[in-house]
Amino acid sequence: MRFHTNSDADVAELLRTVEAPDLGSLFDSIPSGLRLGRDLAIDGPLSELELDRRLRRLAESNRHAGRLPSFLGAGAYHHYIPAIIDHLVLRGEFLTSYTPYQAEFSQGTLQAIFEFQTLICQLTEMEVANASLYDGATALGEAVLMANRVTGRKRVLLSAAIHPHYRAVVRTLVRHVGLEVQEVPRAADGRSDLAELERLLGDDVACVAVQSPNFFGCVEAWSDAVERTQRHGALFVGVVAEGVSLGLLAGPGRFGADLVVGEGQSFGLPVQFGGPYVGLMASRERYLRQLPGRLVGEARDAEGRRGYVLTLSTREQHIRRERATSNICTNQGLCALVATIYLAVVGRQGLRAIARRNLDASAYARRRLSEVAGCSLAFTAPTFNEFVLRLPGPAEAYRRWIGEQGVIAGLPLGRYEPGLEDAMLICATELTRRDDIDRLAAAIETGAQRGVR
Numbered sequence: 001m002r003f004h005t006n007s008d009a010d011v012a013e014l015l016r017t018v019e020a021p022d023l024g025s026l027f028d029s030i031p032s033g034l035r036l037g038r039d040l041a042i043d044g045p046l047s048e049l050e051l052d053r054r055l056r057r058l059a060e061s062n063r064h065a066g067r068l069p070s071f072l073g074a075g076a077y078h079h080y081i082p083a084i085i086d087h088l089v090l091r092g093e094f095l096t097s098y099t100p101y102q103a104e105f106s107q108g109t110l111q112a113i114f115e116f117q118t119l120i121c122q123l124t125e126m127e128v129a130n131a132s133l134y135d136g137a138t139a140l141g142e143a144v145l146m147a148n149r150v151t152g153r154k155r156v157l158l159s160a161a162i163h164p165h166y167r168a169v170v171r172t173l174v175r176h177v178g179l180e181v182q183e184v185p186r187a188a189d190g191r192s193d194l195a196e197l198e199r200l201l202g203d204d205v206a207c208v209a210v211q212s213p214n215f216f217g218c219v220e221a222w223s224d225a226v227e228r229t230q231r232h233g234a235l236f237v238g239v240v241a242e243g244v245s246l247g248l249l250a251g252p253g254r255f256g257a258d259l260v261v262g263e264g265q266s267f268g269l270p271v272q273f274g275g276p277y278v279g280l281m282a283s284r285e286r287y288l289r290q291l292p293g294r295l296v297g298e299a300r301d302a303e304g305r306r307g308y309v310l311t312l313s314t315r316e317q318h319i320r321r322e323r324a325t326s327n328i329c330t331n332q333g334l335c336a337l338v339a340t341i342y343l344a345v346v347g348r349q350g351l352r353a354i355a356r357r358n359l360d361a362s363a364y365a366r367r368r369l370s371e372v373a374g375c376s377l378a379f380t381a382p383t384f385n386e387f388v389l390r391l392p393g394p395a396e397a398y399r400r401w402i403g404e405q406g407v408i409a410g411l412p413l414g415r416y417e418p419g420l421e422d423a424m425l426i427c428a429t430e431l432t433r434r435d436d437i438d439r440l441a442a443a444i445e446t447g448a449q450r451g452v453r
Helices: 008-018 023-027 048-060 083-089 107-124 136-151 164-174 194-200 222-231 243-247 285-290 333-370 395-404 434-449
Strands: 155-159 180-184 205-211 235-240 259-263 279-283 294-300 306-313 386-390 423-427
Touching (some): 107 243, 107 279, 107 294, 107 306, 136 164, 136 235, 136 279, 136 285, 155 164, 164 180, 180 194, 222 235, 235 243, 243 333, 279 285, 333 386, 395 434
Parallel strands (some): 155 180, 155 205
Antiparallel strands (some): 259 279
């Protein structure tokens, strides 16, 4: 949104309108003891050019992926964002209210949401999708609650290879609704242990949730997990934290998933201190009435003209509280719009090409880094753009050392799982160059020679 300052004449006009003698009098309702009583200790005004230079100097003091090679992933992915996205998303037409309470006055917003839903259905290979949720973690929590409503069952099985933050959010959301959450352990190859899943399954299980690619970057065996789950009458929830992977990997719907949730940050949203993100949620049409949030549909008026309507909005504000499926107050409207523009711009073949570049960069990184003396791949399962690398010493120590060499290292995993204190989750995307990977390998090699501990 553009900023337009008020001139002295504007301020005088405003004060005359509200019958105030000066700006200070607008704060008379605040007790004097709570007021500063002096001017703020800040520099005087700057020209636009001077301000731009100062902000750039401040930004350059940060260590960020725009300036340094970065191998961080784990649910927050650094992808290229086409310039057209900012150009379009800042148009005045999109700066109106993102909550279509009066749907007939929000045709642009509703059409954008309708297109978003269509794209998510195509990506996930599901039948219906909602207008988005807060983020991937809360979307998984909503899917678990939805499975409970559909089946009436109280036990939930989460793969231990789901992102730990996602699992923590689920436990928080279901803590006081009587659901029991159990974890399916990880197998030696980095994927969910399907034999243990079979042992834990029973007629009291509401759903099973499995992420692919999972937290360790491994691509899961969707079909086997879905078949075992549905044999016991439970719903299968497919989780996708890296949306770009769907450019190459088949959507969970192709394997029979009942619900699909995920994170759309990779679709044009920058990595900026943890958000905002955009949660994705899709389901089979037979569960439509239990889908949380809102859903936009297409309709025709009496003259046959196309229009968009708020088909479903299962919140307390719109229906009786006892029938509401969620307390979600909004979808991530602007973020969903960004994702819609991104997917429309890159298209099916473009997303596939981007995913292929991620896979190729990661494959080179796997090969190059595993050749470093003292390093090895932790798991044997196939991966997409992330993998776990065992280092010659503690991963936290190597993270600090690699940072000193001007490279942002991957994520040390010891804080998340015992036994992986020497392991680091490495991510490579289309922005990762071959010489970046070589720099990381050189930093690890030098660290090993110096005995980093």
